[in-house]
Amino acid sequence: MNAEIIAVGSELLLGQIVNTNARFLSEQLAGLGINVFFHTVVGDNPERLEAAIGTAEKRSELIIFTGGLGPTKDDLTKETIAKHISKKLVMDKQALDSIELYFKRTNRVMTENNRKQALVLEGSHVLPNDHGMAPGMMIEASGHIYMLLPGPPKEMEPMFLNYGCQALSGINGSNEQIFSRVLRYFGIGEAALETEILDLIDNQSNPTIAPLAGDGEVTLRITAKHANNAIASSMLDEVEKVINNRVGEYFYGYDQTSLLAELTKYLKDNKLTISAAESLTGGMFQQELTSIPGASSVIKGGVVCYATEIKQQILQVKQATIENHGVVSEQCALELAENVARLFSTDIGISYTGVAGPEELEGKPVGTVFIGIAVKGRPTIVEKLNLGGSREANRVRSIKYGCYYLLRYLKESQNAN
Amino acid sequence: MNAEIIAVGSELLLGQIVNTNARFLSEQLAGLGINVFFHTVVGDNPERLEAAIGTAEKRSELIIFTGGLGPTKDDLTKETIAKHISKKLVMDKQALDSIELYFKRTNRVMTENNRKQALVLEGSHVLPNDHGMAPGMMIEASGHIYMLLPGPPKEMEPMFLNYGCQALSGINGSNEQIFSRVLRYFGIGEAALETEILDLIDNQSNPTIAPLAGDGEVTLRITAKHANNAIASSMLDEVEKVINNRVGEYFYGYDQTSLLAELTKYLKDNKLTISAAESLTGGMFQQELTSIPGASSVIKGGVVCYATEIKQQILQVKQATIENHGVVSEQCALELAENVARLFSTDIGISYTGVAGPEELEGKPVGTVFIGIAVKGRPTIVEKLNLGGSREANRVRSIKYGCYYLLRYLKESQNAN
Known part of the structure; x- marks a missing residue:
């Protein structure tokens, strides 16, 4: 048609x-x-x-x-x-x-x-x-x-x-009805995900599997046709299981959700509070998190530490760290995340420092990003990204990666307990 | 055609x-x-x-x-x-x-x-x-x-x-060419601006005057036809002068500029630094300002003070202020703006506190916003808004109003000197 x-x-x-x-x-x-x-x-x-x-x-x-x-x-x-x-x-x-x-x-x-x-x-x-x-x-x-x-x-x-x-x-x-479900993935490229499930896509009939456009993410729409809602639903469950047996580690949610919404939900459900120290992202993480009504039970606030002196004076990053490693470094991201959590008395601190572009910084190329994640009672981790996009795209993608890594770390912690 | x-x-x-x-x-x-x-x-x-x-x-x-x-x-x-x-x-x-x-x-x-x-x-x-x-x-x-x-x-x-x-x-x-210029206005509604210049619009021929869609702003495109560039340009100058004799107080710039871009330019030209204390806007002001390459010479950073305790502990808003006036108040906006400027050692501090919605707060309706503006050597001012839109629209419009009021105050200060 x-x-x-x-x-x-x-x-x-x-x-x-x-x-x-x-x-x-x-x-x-x-x-x-x-x-x-x-x-x-x-x-x-x-x-x-x-x-x-x-x-x-x-x-x-x-x-x-x-x-x-x-x-x-x-x-x-x-x-x-x-x-x-x-x-x-x-x-x-x-x-x-x-x-x-x-x-x-x-x-x-x-x-x-x-x-x-x-x-x-x-x-x-x-x-x-x-x-x-x-x-x-x-x-x-x-x-x-x-x-x-x-x-x-x-x-x-x-x-x-x-x-x-x-x-x-x-x-x-026919009396068949169409039932569909969107599966959302992050941390894997569209081509890579398609390669993993190419045989499923090639041999699809009912349910069908369609990769969709994704703004830095990859989504799959699975669609079943059947006269009976319950049967269609179990058909979708089955194909979802087959797909996620292969790429489940990148799966994060269904339909209209987002990484930020999943993170907010997780923090709310587990009564965790968060604060942020944002250099690279200039407040974008907090702005997006607070755009969700009711965010106040989760996010207390944070610091936009754009200037180096703010990282030192307000967020107490050590002089030696900046001299030896620079502001775009694993060590700086680590101190920012730990210090903002302590200063704001939150369970979690997250930090973003990096080179948004268009100019390189401290000899580090545009797209170099460090994300610090400090969770109370767990070792602080730092993830490094090498992004290659425009200034704005690098900031937006960094936010998503931060949510993704933080969620993954929190769920690992939960499983370990 | x-x-x-x-x-x-x-x-x-x-x-x-x-x-x-x-x-x-x-x-x-x-x-x-x-x-x-x-x-x-x-x-x-x-x-x-x-x-x-x-x-x-x-x-x-x-x-x-x-x-x-x-x-x-x-x-x-x-x-x-x-x-x-x-x-x-x-x-x-x-x-x-x-x-x-x-x-x-x-x-x-x-x-x-x-x-x-x-x-x-x-x-x-x-x-x-x-x-x-x-x-x-x-x-x-x-x-x-x-x-x-x-x-x-x-x-x-x-x-x-x-x-x-x-x-x-x-x-x-014909050998006539089209030359046009966009005039940008803020702080006046589209209908109000049209009313002010209705006779000019009704009697337009060459140059023409067309109000354009504006995302919370009002823009006019003036267009002249002439074979000679210099003559067309002076025709545009003349009609712009007539228009701005009536509504010039709301005019802020030409063509593709924005209030944020004008503010950044003004701060750069005058070597002024700024910091922000954002409650209502959750980091949006800083995020937008830092989206402009080279913002680091202007914005040092700031605090997202979403939780009340952050306003007190980090930004030192007085207990009495919160008890007597609440966090959505002129007094709170004033202290936030002054204290963030002091804490971050900047020439200017700007603060946003208000009710973004969807729920009212402290008995104040959705859309109540206070913007504090602290400029070194000048009395701190607070502007109050009563906006009526959605949560996101209220935040976006507050940012624009903040830029507009701050620019106006800085230019007044300059004229007074």
């Missing part, structure tokens, strides 16, 4: 926002084995939208629309499609109830045009909106499948994951 | 990257007064690309392509267009020289397929690539204008700004 994604919204054509919905849906559809051959963006204009639908119908079987489901006059996606495929719009009781509840809950007055959002294409499969008001819908007509999703990513993404995937699984007329 | 942007690249259709080029170009074209009615994304497939060109020709006069100009077999944008408009590809001597130089400079061996990148459409206007190898080009044929740009944003964006805009200005057959 070939798919096309049509984003509706003049704000996209004015360059006010970027079309992240197309990226998200493309990645999801690739994981489901559906080819996406075109993306189109069209403004809030019924004639041009209808022309774009006509073009899409000539080349694609599945047409997914994002945007234009809101309450204002500008929002005309479903009206235009209704006219184009000669369907009526009817009030969906459940969607209307949910909109009324939404207004009640947020203590706002519901205006008449909000009722418009509960109108759906007659005979369509309605996709509930758990994070907003406008429901999505899917309908088949004259050989095409039309799926309508809201524009805001925070509404669209969970709607597609929770209801859209399932709805697509019914379209072949 | 109506425009369409066609991005060529299977990586977009697989969801591996997001189409930021379409956003950038749309914003630029809007600033130039050119309507963008469609975006299309198509894979590295000559049949589908040619079909997309055919569709675009029916609805758009200007067709801008991004991507597919590289050296590999996958890259076939110019080959497909050449075939479609019956033009030959010819070797461009200047582009070839520049590619050879690029390999020499980076000490790499040039392979044969890199020569392919220097092929251009016969009779086209070649757009030099100052940040990569593949040149861009523009050509008119049978009533349409085709502009071909490389895919990587770091090559495409400067090429469009430095050469593409100019090339577009010639397309009406």
Whole structure:
């Protein structure tokens, strides 16, 4: 099946926002084995939208629309499609109830045009909106499948994951449903991971295995088709086990998680506190950790020790360390991690020192990074990285490595106890 | 003139990257007064690309392509267009020289397929690539204008700004060129700024005035058309003066700058050092300031004082302050700013304390923020914000406000001296 994604919204054509919905849906559809051959963006204009639908119908079987489901006059996606495929719009009781509840809950007055959002294409499969008001819908007509999703990513993404995937699984007329799971890996390259499981990828059928794009990480989407949820789930368990027998040491979590989220969860569950001494990363570790609501039970704070004198005066790195080893050194990372933990009275101290670039430092090349990890009651460890990217990429990757090494060390400690 | 942007690249259709080029170009074209009615994304497939060109020709006069100009077999944008408009590809001597130089400079061996990148459409206007190898080009044929740009944003964006805009200005057959300038404002809303200059916008002709999308800021693009660079420039100076006579107090810089970049520049020029005490922002201010290469001459570091006890123990906020006013208070912000500057021996201390959300704190609503600014030899000031956004938006906007207030205070001090 070939798919096309049509984003509706003049704000996209004015360059006010970027079309992240197309990226998200493309990645999801690739994981489901559906080819996406075109993306189109069209403004809030019924004639041009209808022309774009006509073009899409000539080349694609599945047409997914994002945007234009809101309450204002500008929002005309479903009206235009209704006219184009000669369907009526009817009030969906459940969607209307949910909109009324939404207004009640947020203590706002519901205006008449909000009722418009509960109108759906007659005979369509309605996709509930758990994070907003406008429901999505899917309908088949004259050989095409039309799926309508809201524009805001925070509404669209969970709607597609929770209801859209399932709805697509019914379209072949079978009662099979699609169930998928994302496995996340760190510390191994995409090519290396693929090599390890190449025979599994080559011989896949059901479940399928698809490596996905990963921002410095590697992810695998495993997808099973079956009429029965429990059976599909055990099929996924089985293939996950086979995969992780080979590359399990790099596996760190499922679906939408991140290394920072896993670290935060681990620290919370184990009632551990952390502080950080950041030179290379200039506060990025702490900024990211504190971006998670409720971080205050885990992170007490830390020091950004950008200047050498701050490493000495505030974080008490020894003069001899800096003279003999430099600030980008194993010894300096070790003292920074231990001293920040002591100064901030935390169970864990983590430190980042290195050469972000673009210039080398102390004769050490760009991308040289030392991460110190001090855990109460355990020997302090220092990990060295040799990264090769841009200044920003080196900082971002260092943060991820720090989370990864720290989590690994904490779990080793736990297992040793 | 109506425009369409066609991005060529299977990586977009697989969801591996997001189409930021379409956003950038749309914003630029809007600033130039050119309507963008469609975006299309198509894979590295000559049949589908040619079909997309055919569709675009029916609805758009200007067709801008991004991507597919590289050296590999996958890259076939110019080959497909050449075939479609019956033009030959010819070797461009200047582009070839520049590619050879690029390999020499980076000490790499040039392979044969890199020569392919220097092929251009016969009779086209070649757009030099100052940040990569593949040149861009523009050509008119049978009533349409085709502009071909490389895919990587770091090559495409400067090429469009430095050469593409100019090339577009010639397309009406006149010898007029387009010159534009972006004026950046902070501390005033878009609607308020528009109201102040509404009569200028309504009566604009040459130069034109266009408000642009701004991520918490407001920007105006002023664009003059003239055959003579110097005259166009003075036309821009004049309209800028008229605008800034009304809203100049919110103006902070030109074109691609940012508040952080302006602050860094000011501190460097005036040999001032800064440190930060960050509670609300968890290190974001320092992380952003240190993301600029060479920041070390300006920022010594600071403390992330997320936990209350860190504010007291490390940053010596008085017990009485916290008991009587709480951590989200003017008094706490003041002590944090002064104490971090003293502790880190810097000319300036800045502090951020507030309620990022989602829960209120100390009975103060989400979005309450205090920013302390301590400048050596001047009274410490505290600015209060009442923001209403999400946790992340509140943090990001607080950083910008902090830079804005600090810059304003420093410039006031300078004027007072």
